Amino acid sequence: MxxxxxxxxxxxxxxxxxxxxxxxxxxxxxxxxxxxxxxxxxxxxxxxxxxxxxxxxxxxxxxxxxxAGVDPGGRKPVRERAIEAGAALISSDGLAALSLERIAAAADCSVHSLYAAFDGRDGVLQAIFERYSPIVDAEAVLAAHPTDLKATVREIYAHMAAALTREPRVMPALFAELLARPQDTSLQPLMHYAFPRLLSGIGTWLASEIQAGRIRDMPLLLLIQQLSSPLIMHLLLRPATEHAADAPVPPVAEVCNTFADAFVRAVAVPHP
Incomplete structure (x- = not known):
């Protein structure tokens, strides 16, 4: 030699x-x-x-x-790399692409290290949802105990708009999966995690607004859908409608203000 x-x-x-x-x-x-x-x-x-x-x-x-499944350092931790890699996979190829093997390959780590960091695929999906959905930001807004209904709705809408328009497009991909295959077992763990979280955050706030007499008393699920659905539908369809020359699309901030005004007019209890 x-x-x-x-x-x-x-x-x-x-x-x-x-x-x-x-x-x-x-x-x-x-x-x-x-x-x-x-x-x-x-x-x-x-x-x-x-x-x-x-x-x-x-x-x-x-x-x-x-x-041994531990990142020694010198670059982002395994958890961060996996969240970013998983988000990119969901955005480009859909939820079906989110296998531990593909995440490990994209994040340059082992499947064993993913189990150590997340305890499995569902843990990775929950972490991606935490990072790329507006739920954490909305909870932070509500934690300040706001009293101005319209201003609070506008602030929540601003976070929703940021989450649904950012790259990678994780939330649009998840909504597409939910609408196309609502009974898909791969999506159910996320729903069982996210929906109770939504009820405890947005739902609790809306219930307190009902109790305070500021908004009409109606089922919380319908109230949450009335709050979120118009803006979500607009943001999901916005990339397509922006190319329609005869239908100019307003700026996102203006859209948020318009839908916030509409929501408050629809549910607010009129004062004498």
Whole structure:
């Protein structure tokens, strides 16, 4: 074998991998951010012995840590990469594309690491929904206990518009799946997660508005649909209608204001 021939680093011993993981957990840091001295101390050996057992560098250690399903650092954590990769898959190929194998390939991680981060496909889907839906922003608006009905609706609409028009187009893809295949078992776990969340946030706020006498008393489901459906339908159809030359489309902010005014006029209790 010539002296110029490449020799791949030998795999890191399992005890050193575990020492690196323990040191990272103790410091609440990525493995890549933990010094070799700290890893050597955790392993009960000297730094020079650690380097000798790793073949002179930490490359083998980082690769062994990654093979164990933990991202050593130096790039986004597995969870972040998986959420972004899964969102892109849903946007481009639909919900059927969201398999753990395809997410792992796109996120450059292992399926094992996805189970460690999300506990399965449903966990990935919930995390994507949290990131790309307007539900978290709407909950933040309502957590401030607003009293101006029209201003609150407009603010919620602004977050809805941002979620339905942003790239990747996760929410339009999920709505398309829901409308086309409402009984699809792959979508049911998300519905069982999202709908109670919607009721506890938007539903609780609307119920309090009814109790305060500011809006008409009507079934919460219908009230939520009356609140959300006009704007959702407009935003889903907007990319197509924007190309219709004889039907100019108003700016999104104007659309939000118009639908907010319409909702308040429809449900508000008139004051003497």
């Amino acid at each position: 010539s002296k110029d021939e490449f020799h791949p680093p030998a795999p890191a011993p399992p005890d050193l991998v575990q020492a690196a993981l323990r040191a990272a957990r103790t410091r609440n840091a990525a493995v890549a951010d933990v010094s070799m001295q700290a890893i050597a101390k955790e392993a009960g050996i000297s730094r020079s012995t650690l380097l000798r057992r790793l073949g002179g560098s930490r490359q083998a250690l980082d690769e062994a840590v990654r093979a």
